[in-house]
Amino acid sequence: MTAEPSTAPVIVAANASKLFLDGAVTAFRQLDLEVRDRETLCIVGPSGCGKTTLLRCIAGLADLSGGKLLLGGAPIKGPPQGVAMVFQHFGLLPWKTVYANAAFGLTLAGAPAAVIRERVGHYLDLVGLAGFEQHYPYQLSGGMQQRVGLVRALAVDPKILLMDEPFASLDAQTREILQEELLRIMERLEERKTMVFITHSIDEAILLGDRIAVMTARPGRIKEIIDLPFGRPRDVEAIRADPRYAELRAHIWHELKAARPARAA
């Protein structure tokens, strides 16, 4: 399927659970998951199934309530090195220019100016934002802002890219364009990363993922993991036309419907 054979899993969740409000609310419970090296794992689930919370735990922004969550074999304590996140709300700093926002991670890490210039320039170019370096986020469209968010994450050269519904707040057309751009970037061999991609869009998960993990509603648990039959590089149009696409779509849709608690239906 994918070019590289997957070896030891990069991220392992074992019997992981996360409770909120002194245990009154369970985000997820008894959750087991393995993320393989350089794969794109899409996690789909109904809203409130704890998928974003799981991602925040992997990012070291929240602690587990129980169980284990390992990154490269070691438990996660605080934001780990080699992990970068792209946020649904973009999370750009309004007081920094496009360039300074894109360089944020590298600047914090104390990278030399020449390295920052080279890497940030490279990725801004890649997403078509060359020439916008001195603009401020408020001067950009939503799609352009999220491109900056993506560049900011890629520029630190992370091993693992965490995507928290990155395209959910964009309009349908922009979303599709960005999905294709992301595919194109990840298909360059040297840019290939382990990616955990949270989404509530089944189509997005099928288009982007190597595997899809379907989560149940709160308390969240992994219900099924689906291996996708599409290789890389991917042609979005061809995949959409593939009969297996409709089949997968219907199957996941059915799974999600079943995963939804009856009272919420």
Next chain:
Amino acid sequence: MSVSIQTGTAVADGAAETALARKVAIERRRQRQILTVAIRLASLVVVLGLWQILGAKVDASLFTTPSAIARAAVVMIKSGELWHYLWPSLVVLAIGLTLAAIVGIAVGLLLARFWVLDVAFGSYITFLYSIPSVALVPLIVLWAGFDVTAKVVILFLFAFFPMAINTHQGVKNVDPKLIEVGRAFRASEWQLWTNIVLPGALPFIVTGLRLAVGRGLIGMVLADLYTAISGIGYLIVRTAATYEVDKMFVPIVTLGLLGVTLTALLRVVELQVAPWTASAARE
């Protein structure tokens, strides 16, 4: 074939349309500006005219006319009298505001950063801010006498609280999502403050500064009135005592102009240091 031709002209039309739309928008904005200035001028003429007519009918020892004020102003500026009284007040204002800004921002930041300090001292600040600052003026005069020190202390007292409280609020209001972004990119505590918390709190701090200037001007005049030896407030007291109403209005108008100028100056500073807030306000 026909499709490509159509798109070709469509693009050209699009560019022309954009240029035209921009031109129309600029023209409309310009007309609006001219109209705004014209209305302001007309309003000023009417108000001053009415004042002139009505003012002339009142006893000159109680009220005055704009023309009389203008004449008095020319005299007072030429003789240096206005400047003689204005200067000490400006010095007090500058020292008091600077101290209030520095100490106020520092206290606001410390209370916001250290939970223990907030719990220990936060309520005093709220309490002291709730007391009308005027009530403390006699006490300060008792302690610091009638000279410049007392005036600076009074002005500081007026300007300090809005500074400290706004800074504190500003830090508390920084978007937690942005803080999380900082943490996700492994920012140290110092980096978090310099990159996210301080710039995020900046609009509140500038608002605090604007409030501090307004209250500072009140404090300045009040200090002059109470200590009544020098300063622009003293000029008002003295001219009022001698029924020179036209001369009395000169420092009053000066104070108004001073307030407007300082506020406008702060807006310029705000545009310079925080352009993103200005864009938000425009929308």
